[in-house]
Amino acid sequence: MKRGALDSFVTLVAPKKPKYEASADKSSHASYPFAIPHLPAQFTEQLGFAPSEEGKPMNDQLDLDLVYYQPYIPSSIASGVFDFLRTELPFYRVKYNITRGSIQTQVNTPRFTTVFGVDETSRFTASGALVDAKSGRPIEASRYKCKPRPIPQCLDELRKITEGTTGETFNFCLVNYYADGQDSISYHSDDERFLGPNPAIASFSLGAKRDFLMKHKPIPPKQGGDVIQEEPKPIKLALGPGDMVLMRGKTQANWLHSIPKRAGAEAGRGRINITFRKAMVKGDGELLSV
Numbered sequence: 323m324k325r326g327a328l329d330s331f332v333t334l335v336a337p338k339k340p341k342y343e344a345s346a347d348k349s350s351h352a353s354y355p356f357a358i359p360h361l362p363a364q365f366t367e368q369l370g371f372a373p374s375e376e377g378k379p380m381n382d383q384l385d386l387d388l389v390y391y392q393p394y395i396p397s398s399i400a401s402g403v404f405d406f407l408r409t410e411l412p413f414y415r416v417k418y419n420i421t422r423g424s425i426q427t428q429v430n431t432p433r434f435t436t437v438f439g440v441d442e443t444s445r446f447t448a449s450g451a452l453v454d455a456k457s458g459r460p461i462e463a464s465r466y467k468c469k470p471r472p473i474p475q476c477l478d479e480l481r482k483i484t485e486g487t488t489g490e491t492f493n494f495c496l497v498n499y500y501a502d503g504q505d506s507i508s509y510h511s512d513d514e515r516f517l518g519p520n521p522a523i524a525s526f527s528l529g530a531k532r533d534f535l536m537k538h539k540p541i542p543p544k545q546g547g548d549v550i551q552e553e554p555k556p557i558k559l560a561l562g563p564g565d566m567v568l569m570r571g572k573t574q575a576n577w578l579h580s581i582p583k584r585a586g587a588e589a590g591r592g593r594i595n596i597t598f599r600k601a602m603v604k605g606d607g608e609l610l611s612v
């Protein structure tokens with residue numbers, strides 16, 4: 323499968339009456355298509371009370387290690403933060419080509435995406451230059467196929483609070499926007515090599531309620547023996563606005579997760595998912611599940 327070019331950036335239609343007061347301060351960088359306003363002060367203040375609820379450990383199933391915050395982001399600001407991010411972040415739809423036989427088809431990823439951050443081998447200076455993490459020297463032009471972009475202040479505020487709560491560190495942020503119930507992500511695990519073994523991923527939900535499905539990967543029969551271990555039962559979390567699921571330990575190595583398409587009352591509404599991850603070594607831009 324050939325990963326193809328990114329669609330051009332789009333500005334999503336602003337809600338009629340934004341539920342936030344836009345800050346005059348903005349994050350700017352040569353890699354952004356436009357400046358991204360800082361998190362409105364009212365949201366930053368309310369995030370001081372996060373997490374709203376204590377996290378519930380979910381580790382009673384084979385290879386499963388989750389902490390479920392229901393919610394993490396205070397409900398007083400959840401819908402405002404959704405509107406803010408939907409309006410102010412530079413979302414795009416990733417397109418790629420698949421070839422079946424001799425026929426090439428272009429596939430649209432069924433959701434909008436935007437990615438920020440850089441792995442541990444590099445860092446951004448205060449002026450926005452990308453340098454080698456150890457030497458502080460400018461990195462060679464060939465290091466990255468896709469130019470990394472610094473995490474804008476509005477997401478970095480949430481990243482820092484999440485680090486404090488979870489005791490994990492994050493340097494990478496992927497945001498998904500599901501415009502309606504037709505948008506989805508198929509079963510996958512976030513086990514890319516650049517995330518290292520046993521990655522911790524903090525995954526936030528805003529906007530429409532959507533089901534987060536998890537199932538254990540097939541367990542191969544034990545070699546030389548007749549012991550067949552059954553996979554644990556699948557899990558369904560009905561993620562609501564402000565919820566956060568921390569996935570860690572052996573979860574990614576052994577479980578798959580997905581957000582299926584959805585019909586019904588919530589299908590007309592959009593949903594935003596923010597994931598914080600820690601990229602250990604440089605990746606290949608391979609963060610793509612359909």
Ligand SMILES: O=C(O)CCC(=O)C(=O)O
Nearest residue numbers: 498507512525581595597
């Ligand atoms: O939208 C979600 O809750 C999950 C997104 C996800 O699994 C991913 O981006 O890897």
Ligand SMILES: [Fe+2]
Nearest residue numbers: 510511512579
């Ligand atoms: Fe994922």
